[in-house]
Amino acid sequence: MRRILLFLYSLRAFLLFVFLEFVAIWLIVSNHSRQGAVFLASSGQVTGTLLRTKSNFLEYFYLGSINEALSEKNARLLKKLEYTMPLQDTVFFDLDSSFAHSFDFWSAKVINNSLHLNQNYITLNKGRNQGLRVGMGVFNEQGVIGRVNGISGNFSTVISLLHTDLLISSKIKRTDVFGSTNWDGINPQRAKLLYVPRHVEVEVGDTVVTSGFNATFPEGIPIGVITQVASGSETNYLDIFLAFTTDFSRISYVYLVENTMREELDSLQRQQNIQTDDR
Incomplete structure (x- = not known):
């Protein structure tokens, strides 16, 4: 002192x-x-x-909680948008509401993600206790990510689009020609569009989106942009490659979508032995 x-x-x-x-x-x-x-x-x-x-x-230090809150708010807005948007048909009919497709939306955070395997998976921080179910489609603001295939009380696993066994029912947005998107296990930034006949006109730069022909995804969610088109030498289909719109190395928050009529639609298709993609 x-x-x-x-x-x-x-x-x-x-x-x-x-x-x-x-x-x-x-x-x-x-x-x-x-x-x-x-x-x-x-x-x-x-x-x-x-x-x-x-x-x-x-x-x-609050960015994580802010992003999560925004993600949940966007999921609620997506649900409202689904109920308010009119169907893009040429003719409108006043049908019973039970015929209309209805989708519910959730949000979740990615806590694990693999990229280097032939069969990649993503883990989310929400599960059965938060309302998630097996079979839900997963996407973000960039495009399709995958489908929920495993679930526990508070966590769920997603079969990534970077999985050689996953097929996504797709269509070329410009022409409405449909096919199936499948990753070949080689380049994590691109996939193949399968089952497009050789006589179909396809151009580099065409956008590929979900077709809406199954109960997993609504129509119009981006998947990729066509980068290469060639005539298949041994099949009746074109060899089409597309670049993913989603950057799988930078996935943080995702949205999950569920068709509330999925069980009814799947039951009917099983009775008729109708096979769909997204399997």
Whole structure:
């Protein structure tokens, strides 16, 4: 304590100078309106800069919860949009509401994701307790991601689009020609569009979207953009390659979609021995 007092005593002249400077500044600001306005403006700018820096620093730690809240809000908006959007048909009929497809939407966070295997899976932080079910379609703002194939109380696994056994019922948006998207296990950024006949006109740059021909995905969710078209040498189908619209290496939050009429539709198709994609 004595050393501190001796140190302060040695600086007595400097401390007195600083004190008198503050007193002088205070007198000037208090008795001259122009100088006072300039001082307040300057101090406000400094304070604002410090507060903004503090806010940006603290906001970084809340980004996770903010993103999750936005994801859940978007899922609710998607559900409302599905109920309010009219069907894009040429003719409209006043049918019973039971004939209309109805989809429910959820959101979830990706907690694990594989890319380097032939059969890749994604793990989500929600499960049966949050309303998720096996068979739900999974997508994000970029496009299709996969389908839920395993579920527990609070977690679920998704069979990724980067899985050689998964087929997604698809169509070329420009022409409405349909086929099936399947990953060949080679390049995680591209897949093949199968079963498009050789006589069909296909152009590089065409967009491929979900067809809506099954109970997993609604129509029109992006899948990829066609990058290469060639005549199949040994089949009656074209060799078509497409680049995924989804960057699977940067998936964070996803949406899940469920067709509320899925069980009825699947039951009818099983009775008629009708095979669908998304299997």
